[in-house]
Amino acid sequence: MVEGDIQLAPDGRLRHCLTTEGMGGERITEILDLAESFAGVNDKTIKKVPLLRGHTVVNLFFESSTRTRSTFELAAKRLSADVLNIDVQRSATSKGESLLDTIANLQAMQCDLFVMRHPESGASHLVARHVDDDVHVINAGDGLHAHPTQALLDVFTMRRHKPDLSERSVAIVGDLRHSRVARSEIHALRALGVGEIRAIAPRTLLPVDLEALGVRVYEDIDAGLADVDIVVMLRLQRERMEHALLPSSSEYFAGWGLTPERLARARPDAIVMHPGPTNRGVEIDSRVADGPQSVILEQVTNGIAIRMAVMALVTGTAPQREGR
């Protein structure tokens, strides 16, 4: 069994969105193209299309989130779905209910689509294996494993700025070891045939065997940023210091923080991205985060269109593409 197969229906259609691994360049391009058409909806005064009318979307977040949860909620509402937000930290599972029991109960309430974030890697796979055939699961982040919609909105943003992705090089900087965004992004970028993927981090923040995913690893940020077109910064969590992976946040910033001086090593028209939330002065200098090369807020905007596209595709409500 290939990792990710479970997200495809027997006819090859995307039934769940669990990971960008094995999704394939064609399917990813379809999502990005569909998101482009939804981006137009979001620019109008009446920001609604009726594709998911009558559907119930459950935002099931076992981990806190502001950006991802809000954009999923907005995306569902702009598709005219009914939306149920469940703060799981304060509900059933804290009373000892198992994940699969929680899902079974929500399914009994005729929910059609679960948007799920969970601290355990593989949690959305587990749920996808146990839901009814007409129920869909979108992974909004599982442990250290995957965050496919973030990766998709990132490559969407990249494609808008650098349409010729196969000619471009992308540097992902920071805590790749604990980043589900980085994992999903690497798979998506590889599927789209991006020119080069680099990872920049001290060895304690690199996953083992990263080269096996087709990534060039740099421990020195100045060398790693040389002539890149896209810089993706990752958030550094405080726990990393507590687990003895780094001495301090100031030492990290001195060694691997993105400053204007370092950014100058990249191509002059390079863009700077960050999945958020940013730690200014830890992984990124404010002058860069707020500077002209930053597209960080644009990523947030694009998140709505991408999530609309993914919801429409997995539920089979997306408008058919011409010529198909």
Place this chain on the structure above:
Amino acid sequence: MTALRITGGRVIDPGSGHDAEADVWIDAGRIAAIGAAPASFPSHERIDAAGCIVCPGLVDLSARLREPGERHKGTIASESRAAIAGGVTTVCCPPDTAPVVDAPATVELIRQRAIEADQARVYPIGALTAGLDGQYLAPMRALARAGCPALGQADRDVADSHVLRSALAYAATIDRPVILPACTPSLGHGCAHEGTIASGLGLPGIPVAAETTAVARIIALVADTGARVHIGRLSSAAAVDLLARAKADGLPVSADVAAHQLELTESALTGFDARAHLRPPLRSAGDRDALREAVAAGVIDAICSDHRPHEPDAKRRPFEASDPGLSGLETLLGLVLARVAAGDCDLVTALARVTAGPARILDLDLGHLRPDAPADLCIFDPDTETAVEPDRFVSRGHDTPLAGHTLPGRVRTVLVDGRIRSD
């Protein structure tokens, strides 16, 4: 008790190297003779073993029976019955029950339940330290007298090297072997082999260094104390190298490997299959190949089932939150025979790792077919394949990543003390 004559089978006694068609004569629960009938053999029943292998019953150095303490996962009765179904006549259970096996009364309880179950022999491994906490020595002498063939720590470490050194020296004084796990806990927090698969799945890894650092410390303390130490369930090529060197230096160390480690690799975790959540973790193909070679060469002395039955809910959780372990008693023999079929080693050598090898480590008068030894026998058909169907396991645990595999061999008849326990 009825006398028995087992006829027509290919009798393999790995301890002596005997491998020929012969009759096995059993009287009063013991082996009376192999080959010609002993003088004045009483009236008896016959067991036709034509086309089958007749070998000592398997001796398993590590199988959790879950009792006392976790009867929702299994009981001594249910799991010793599963042992018989797998051709295993002797089961050693680790001391991490609830309560821990650190008092003679608990040893008595387990032995009594096993006698009532009347299936496989059960030997509780006694605790090395009180409560397995690694702080104070358990009453090893009393535990040994109550029937523990060895002392051990199950999966629990003894963090304080002074305590470990002292525990080994004391165990050497009472001449009991010690079984230790090969994992440094501070490196063992993950749930999967630290490698490409775990990286991709975002599962926290257990590096090979978790095993090598533990094995290196054990070897140093064996050299220091002279204690006999058996290292339980090696999983890596690097640890095998350390073991081979220690043995070449003449140190009294031995080791086993869990049978599934000889078959599966980290790739079984693909798709977050919680059934492949095992401890130690399934490692790389290179590690697996080194373990196979070490078994064939005798660097690894024994193959165990590492049987850990679970209730179904234990695996119906996200991978990391699921309980590690599989139900292994009923696939042990098949996995051993699979090594023979693959050409790793001959049948006598392979069977030695589950009979004479483990029995010798614990000084048990078992695992061989010498006259006057207890008649613990496994009769199996080597030419019939068995599909692994966990739903049909005798064990209460029905989880194994081997589900759907086909393994060579089928157990026909199992005897303990000269009495048929199977069928």
